[in-house]
Amino acid sequence: MSDNIFAPLAEEDGTLARLHARLAATAEREGVLDVAYRTLDTPVGSLLLAATEQGLVRVAFSVQDHEAVLVKLATAVSPRVLEAPARLDQVAHQLDEYFGGKRDRFTVPLDLRLATGFRRAVVEHLPHIRYGGTESYAQVAAAAGSPKAVRAVGTACALNPVPVVVPCHRVVRSDGSMGGYAGGPDAKRTLLTLEAA
Amino acid sequence: MEPFERVVERHGAMVLRVVRAVLGPVDAEDAWSETFLAAMRAYPDLDDSANVEAWLVTIAHRKAIDVTRARARAPMPSAQLPERPSRTGRPDDWDADLWHALESLPDKQRAAVAYHYLAGLPYKEIAEITGGSTDAARRAAADGMKALRARYDTAGKSHV
Numbered sequence: 001m002s003d004n005i006f007a008p009l010a011e012e013d014g015t016l017a018r019l020h021a022r023l024a025a026t027a028e029r030e031g032v033l034d035v036a037y038r039t040l041d042t043p044v045g046s047l048l049l050a051a052t053e054q055g056l057v058r059v060a061f062s063v064q065d066h067e068a069v070l071v072k073l074a075t076a077v078s079p080r081v082l083e084a085p086a087r088l089d090q091v092a093h094q095l096d097e098y099f100g101g102k103r104d105r106f107t108v109p110l111d112l113r114l115a116t117g118f119r120r121a122v123v124e125h126l127p128h129i130r131y132g133g134t135e136s137y138a139q140v141a142a143a144a145g146s147p148k149a150v151r152a153v154g155t156a157c158a159l160n161p162v163p164v165v166v167p168c169h170r171v172v173r174s175d176g177s178m179g180g181y182a183g184g185p186d187a188k189r190t191l192l193t194l195e196a197a
Numbered sequence: 198m199e200p201f202e203r204v205v206e207r208h209g210a211m212v213l214r215v216v217r218a219v220l221g222p223v224d225a226e227d228a229w230s231e232t233f234l235a236a237m238r239a240y241p242d243l244d245d246s247a248n249v250e251a252w253l254v255t256i257a258h259r260k261a262i263d264v265t266r267a268r269a270r271a272p273m274p275s276a277q278l279p280e281r282p283s284r285t286g287r288p289d290d291w292d293a294d295l296w297h298a299l300e301s302l303p304d305k306q307r308a309a310v311a312y313h314y315l316a317g318l319p320y321k322e323i324a325e326i327t328g329g330s331t332d333a334a335r336r337a338a339a340d341g342m343k344a345l346r347a348r349y350d351t352a353g354k355s356h357v
Contacts, residue, residue, distance in 0.1 A: 081200035
């Protein structure tokens with residue numbers, strides 16, 4: 001500002017946060033909030049949770065760079081993106097229960113538009129792997145209808161738009177070793193250990 | 198395209214100062230909310246090369262006109278300013294005197310002052326928003342600032 005005569009017009013603490021919350025609520029009510037997001041602190045780090053009006057569209061680990069993920073959502077889904085926690089209340093609550101060992105499945109609506117074709121078939125199969133169990137990439141390939149597409153299963157798991165909630169961490173190598181994970185090996189180990197308890 | 202959240206984060210404070218200067222404390226927050234809701238609605242169609250500040254101020258300007266018209270149709274029963282918590286503990290905060298000085302300016306001067314000194318827009322952009330020539334916008338801002346300084350000084354004393 002070039003002139004301090006206007007200093008009294010600057011915001012007081014909390015004014016913009018209050019206006020932002022009001023904007024998020026109005027945008028939701030008016031059907032303008034295409035993508036709502038929040039972050040959640042968990043034992044596998046900060047998770048970005050994003051939902052369309054249809055359902056949960058993206059879960060991302062901090063190693064995936066939340067800001068980059070939001071830019072991709074703005075491009076792939078809609079740029080009408082706001083931090084608006086209310087739409088994520090249910091999934092955040094279920095994740096808290098899951099990490100507390102009190103929940104073995106998620107019942108939130110999913111919007112799987114970011115997974116298409118074979119990747120979609122893999123993502124739709126993953127919830128059938130039971131809590132505490134694992135399947136090999138080859139088993140998942142067979143279940144998704146393409147027994148030879150073992151490598152493609154690896155790619156589909158790596159690109160799972162909603163990890164943790166859709167349990168790609170339950171897919172491991174045929175020799176029993178863990179294999180890769182979008183959230184990093186420590187996150188995968190944490191989840192498998194949690195479920196084995 | 199950038200997530201709309203970043204637009205709110207980067208420009209929310211500027212728009213708040215602008216609508217406070219143009220509309221005063223009573224209507225500023227409603228105008229802020231309506232500006233950003235309308236902006237969010239239109240955002241997917243915004244040209245990548247557009248000047249986002251100018252775009253937001255254009256929307257805020259229209260919302261301010263709506264508010265001013267509504268106010269003229271249904272005058273408020275009381276011109277009292279609402280009680281608000283002081284920011285610094287000084288009693289002159291959200292300075293009623295500053296608003297009274299701004300309020301006494303002609304609409305075009307008040308808009309030109311706000312859009313130039315608070316939004317940082319060049320006079321050419323201001324002329325496109327308020328109508329008239331670039332020179333007229335420059336004059337309106339200069340005359341507005343002169344009148345403002347004559348009626349209000351930063352020590353908080355009003356001469357209105």
